[in-house]
Amino acid sequence: MHKAPLKLMIPGPIQPADDVMKAMGGPVHPHYGPEWTALHNDTLDMLRRVYGTGGEAFLIVGSGSSALDACLGSALSTGEQVVIGVNGWFGERLVTIAQQYGLDVIQVTAPWGQPLDPAEFRKSFEAHPQARLAAVVHLETSTTIVNPIEQIGPLAAQLGRVLLVDAVSSLGGIPLRMDDWGIGLCASASQKCLGAPPGLATVAVSPSAWELIDRAPDKGHGWYLNLRVWRQYATDWAGWHPFPITMATNNVLALRAGLQGLLAEGIESRMERYRVLAMRLRDGLRQIGLQPYTPDTLMAPVLTAAYGPPGVATSEIVNYMAEVHHTKIAGGLGDQLKDKIFRIGHMSPTVGEADLDLLLEQLAAFTPDWRREA
Numbered sequence: 393m394h395k396a397p398l399k400l401m402i403p404g405p406i407q408p409a410d411d412v413m414k415a416m417g418g419p420v421h422p423h424y425g426p427e428w429t430a431l432h433n434d435t436l437d438m439l440r441r442v443y444g445t446g447g448e449a450f451l452i453v454g455s456g457s458s459a460l461d462a463c464l465g466s467a468l469s470t471g472e473q474v475v476i477g478v479n480g481w482f483g484e485r486l487v488t489i490a491q492q493y494g495l496d497v498i499q500v501t502a503p504w505g506q507p508l509d510p511a512e513f514r515k516s517f518e519a520h521p522q523a524r525l526a527a528v529v530h531l532e533t534s535t536t537i538v539n540p541i542e543q544i545g546p547l548a549a550q551l552g553r554v555l556l557v558d559a560v561s562s563l564g565g566i567p568l569r570m571d572d573w574g575i576g577l578c579a580s581a582s583q584k585c586l587g588a589p590p591g592l593a594t595v596a597v598s599p600s601a602w603e604l605i606d607r608a609p610d611k612g613h614g615w616y617l618n619l620r621v622w623r624q625y626a627t628d629w630a631g632w633h634p635f636p637i638t639m640a641t642n643n644v645l646a647l648r649a650g651l652q653g654l655l656a657e658g659i660e661s662r663m664e665r666y667r668v669l670a671m672r673l674r675d676g677l678r679q680i681g682l683q684p685y686t687p688d689t690l691m692a693p694v695l696t697a698a699y700g701p702p703g704v705a706t707s708e709i710v711n712y713m714a715e716v717h718h719t720k721i722a723g724g725l726g727d728q729l730k731d732k733i734f735r736i737g738h739m740s741p742t743v744g745e746a747d748l749d750l751l752l753e754q755l756a757a758f759t760p761d762w763r764r765e766a
C-alpha cells in the first residue's frame with residue numbers, strides 16, 4: 393500500500409486545487425433557504441458563463457453519466473430515433489445509454505483515433521428526417537480525439553435537430569460555446585476540467601431542447617433524471633429549494649471554488665495555458681522516443697496519449713508510474729487500445745510545467761525490466 397495518495401494524472405478525477413478541497417471539507421450546510429439558494433444560483437451563473445449559454449443550467453447529484461442519462465431520457469420517448477456519433481469508447485457508451493431507454497439508434501461512425509466527419513451527420517440527418525436528436529462526444533477521452541462540435545452544432549441547428557454534447561472531459565478545458573455553436577443539451581461533470589472532486593453532474597439546456605423535451609411530457613423516463621422535474625423545482629421552489637432532492641452542498645461549494653478559480657484566471661487564458669502545456673508534453677515525449685497517438689493538428693489540450701516503446705504493454709508503464717513514482721496515469725481503453733497506448737491527464741489547473749517535466753523524466757527512466765530492478 394502507498395502511504396501517500398497517488399498523484400493523479402488521469403483523465404478524471406483530477407487533483408483539485410487546495411482551496412477547492414478546503415471548500416469540500418468545510419461545514420455541511422442545509423440545502424435550502426434563501427442563503428443556500430443564493431449560493432446555488434451564483435454557482436449556476438458561473439457555470440453558464442463556462443458553457444457560453446443564456447439557457448438554463450442544472451447541478452445533478454451524480455457522475456457525468458447521470459447528466460447523459462438525463463439528457464437522453466428526457467429528450468426522447470421510447471422508440472424514437474437518435475443519431476449518435478461513435479469514434480471511441482464514450483461514443484459507444486452514448487449508444488448503450490440510448491438503447492437502455494429503448495431509443496432507435498442510428499450511428500455515424502469514424503475509426504477510433506479519427507474525428508467524426510460533419511458531412512456524415514448531414515447525410516444521416518437527410519436520411520432520417522424523424523431523428524430529432526443527435527448526440528456526440530466532444531473530447532473522446534478514450535482516444536484523445538476532439539470532435540468538430542463547432543461544425544456539427546450549426547449543421548444540426550440548421551436542419552432542425554437538437555444536438556446533445558457529452559462535454560464531460562472538455563468543459564472548462566477546451567473551447568466550447570454552447571449558444572454560438574447551436575448546442576441544445578450539454579452534459580459535463582465536476583471532476584474533470586471544472587477542477588472539483590467527483591459527485592456532481594452539470595447539464596445546460598437551450599430553448600430548442602426544451603421544445604423537444606416538452607413535446608410528450610407524459611412519455612418521459614423516470615423522475616430523478618427527468619429534466620422537466622428539475623425545471624419544475626427551479627421554478628416552483630425558486631426562492632428556497634430550486635432542485636427536487638437534497639443537494640450535495642459540499643460538492644457544490646467545491647465546484648463553486650473550482651469555477652471561481654477558472655473565471656479568475658480567465659477562460660481564454662486558462663485554455664491557452666493548457667495548449668502550451670500540451671505542446672510541451674508532446675515535444676518532451678518525442679524527445680524521449682515516445683510517439684503521441686494523434687498528430688499535433690488533432691491535439692487535445694487537456695489529455696495526451698502516446699504509444700509505448702516497441703514490445704512493451706503500456707499497462708507496464710502505468711504500473712511503473714504508480715509503483716515507483718506514485719503517479720497515476722491511465723492505460724488504453726477498449727480492446728483496440730488496451731496496452732497499445734497510455735494516457736496522461738493534464739486537465740487540472742494544478743498541473744504545471746514542473747509536473748510535466750518530472751513526469752517526462754520518470755517516463756524516460758522506464759525500462760522494460762523495471763520490476764526486476766526495483
Ligand SMILES: *Cc1c(COP(=O)(O)O)cnc(C)c1O
Nearest residue numbers: 455456457482531533560561581
Ligand atoms: C469521464 C467521462 C464520462 C463518464 O463520466 P462519469 O462522471 O464517470 O459518469 C463520459 N463521457 C466522457 C467523454 C468522459 O470523459
